[in-house]
Amino acid sequence: MSDLDAFRLETRAWLEENCPKSQRGPVTPDGVIWPGRNQTFPSEDARLWFERMRDKGWTCPDYPAEYAGGGLSPAEEKVLREEMQRLNCCPPLTDQGIGMLGPALLEFGTEEQKAEHLPKIVRGELRWCQGYSEPGAGSDLASLQCKAEDKGDHFLINGTKIWTSYGVESDWIFCLVRTSNDGPKQEGITFILVDMETPGVKVKAIDLISGASEFAQVFFDDVKVPKDHVVGEIHKGWTVAKSLLKHERKMMSELSKGVLGGTVTLPDLAKEYIGCSDEGEITQPLYRDAIAHHEMNMRAIGLTGYRTHQEALARKMDTNVPLIMKYLGTSELQVKDELLVDMMGVRGLGWKDEQFNENEERATRELLFNKALTIAGGTNEIQLNIIAKRALGLPKGPHS
Numbered sequence: 008m009s010d011l012d013a014f015r016l017e018t019r020a021w022l023e024e025n026c027p028k029s030q031r032g033p034v035t036p037d038g039v040i041w042p043g044r045n046q047t048f049p050s051e052d053a054r055l056w057f058e059r060m061r062d063k064g065w066t067c068p069d070y071p072a073e074y075a076g077g078g079l080s081p082a083e084e085k086v087l088r089e090e091m092q093r094l095n096c097c098p099p100l101t102d103q104g105i106g107m108l109g110p111a112l113l114e115f116g117t118e119e120q121k122a123e124h125l126p127k128i129v130r131g132e133l134r135w136c137q138g139y140s141e142p143g144a145g146s147d148l149a150s151l152q153c154k155a156e157d158k159g160d161h162f163l164i165n166g167t168k169i170w171t172s173y174g175v176e177s178d179w180i181f182c183l184v185r186t187s188n189d190g191p192k193q194e195g196i197t198f199i200l201v202d203m204e205t206p207g208v209k210v211k212a213i214d215l216i217s218g219a220s221e222f223a224q225v226f227f228d229d230v231k232v233p234k235d236h237v238v239g240e241i242h243k244g245w246t247v248a249k250s251l252l253k254h255e256r257k258m259m260s261e262l263s264k265g266v267l268g269g270t271v272t273l274p275d276l277a278k279e280y281i282g283c284s285d286e287g288e289i290t291q292p293l294y295r296d297a298i299a300h301h302e303m304n305m306r307a308i309g310l311t312g313y314r315t316h317q318e319a320l321a322r323k324m325d326t327n328v329p330l331i332m333k334y335l336g337t338s339e340l341q342v343k344d345e346l347l348v349d350m351m352g353v354r355g356l357g358w359k360d361e362q363f364n365e366n367e368e369r370a371t372r373e374l375l376f377n378k379a380l381t382i383a384g385g386t387n388e389i390q391l392n393i394i395a396k397r398a399l400g401l402p403k404g405p406h407s
């Protein structure tokens with residue numbers, strides 16, 4: 008038996024023994040395990056699951072063990088992911104620190120920054136948010152104006168960030184700030200870490216159409232931030248920002264299937280809401296066709312993801328693929344949302360009412376929330392511009 012096979016068996020046995028039954032199955036919005044200074048848990052089982060995974064470093068399985076991570080090789084991490092999927096285990100911890108800031112720190116951080124921040128990410132001690140966008144700088148991110156003035160041993164930050172996911176709940180924010188106006192706009196940007204308890208930081212929630220308030224606007228008013236909070240070189244934050252965006256898009260291409268997952272499939276729900284023949288065939292051909300099309304696309308996306316992973320293991324990955332996968336994955340998720348709500352008919356209009364079951368309420372909210380996924384992390388139009396230019400080598404269009 009190969010070492011990897013032995014690892015698989017060991018992992019499978021450990022998960023079966025240590026993942027509480029309630030922590031298996033599709034994760035509901037109320038069941039997500041978040042980190043934070045004042046961390047709370049949705050249930051005692053959730054706490055137990057988090058603590059067991061944290062102690063093995065498996066909240067961040069690919070981080071080096073010296074920073075409290077799992078120290079798993081890419082192949083082992085894939086095995087862990089597969090075994091977790093097999094049991095339908097809920098994520099033991101969810102945070103932007105894990106998949107976005109952590110990898111950027113591993114690539115660009117100083118030894119002190121890694122030792123300070125990575126173990127806290129693994130152990131869920133702090134919650135992180137991302138301060139990139141500004142009212143005048145979204146797609147055109149390099150136009151950002153939030154200013155950081157060099158005051159010797161610290162920077163003085165003034166300005167605002169908007170659309171900051173989980174800005175209200177977070178403890179720290181990783182930000183792009185303008186430290187110079189000389190030269191092209193991509194130069195003169197610095198990547199900096201800010202404790203949101205620093206005097207002068209104010210956060211205002213923004214409501215979303217889905218009924219949740221996951222967004223915020225963050226204001227900086229003479230906020231003093233030590234210079235050793237800069238990640239990478241001063242004025243060279245664009246390089247860090249781009250690398251982090253790569254990780255963000257990869258994360259977004261692997262989004263969960265929401266209402267679906269575990270044993271619930273789209274054809275099952277179609278049979279429930281539309282009906283099926285004695286042979287088990289969905290009765291309406293238009294839905295049959297649309298569902299088959301969606302399932303085939305999902306299969307193709309899944310297989311491409313698998314192939315890319317294998318190529319990454321062999322260090323032969325095409326770096327354009329995550330870009331394409333973010334576009335395809337989020338777009339197909341919206342196709343699924345539309346189909347689901349359409350099939351449910353009036354039952355797909357549930358909000359907060361006893362007449363609707365949990366799946367129906369979630370389907371409505373997911374339809375609304377997931378609209379945002381083709382905007383966040385780079386809009387579809389921008390993604391297509393980048394794919395056209397970088398992956399396909401096409402000439403620039405009039406608006407790109």
Ligand SMILES: Cc1cc2nc3c(=O)[nH]c(=O)nc-3n(C[C@H](O)[C@H](O)[C@H](O)COP(=O)(O)OP(=O)(O)OC[C@H]3O[C@@H](n4cnc5c(N)ncnc54)[C@H](O)[C@@H]3O)c2cc1C
Nearest residue numbers: 137138139140145146170171172379382383384386388406
């Ligand atoms: C759910 C969600 C979470 C987010 N979380 C965060 C976060 O945590 N931190 C953060 O910093 N930001 C976050 N954002 C902001 C996100 O990055 C921006 O919304 C996004 O980059 C688009 O910027 P904008 O909203 O300013 O739109 P704009 O850039 O003003 O774009 C408006 C429209 O014009 C189109 N457009 C713009 N330029 C071009 C072009 N050159 N060619 C073709 N079409 C173009 C766009 O595609 C879009 O349809 C989040 C957004 C969402 C929806």
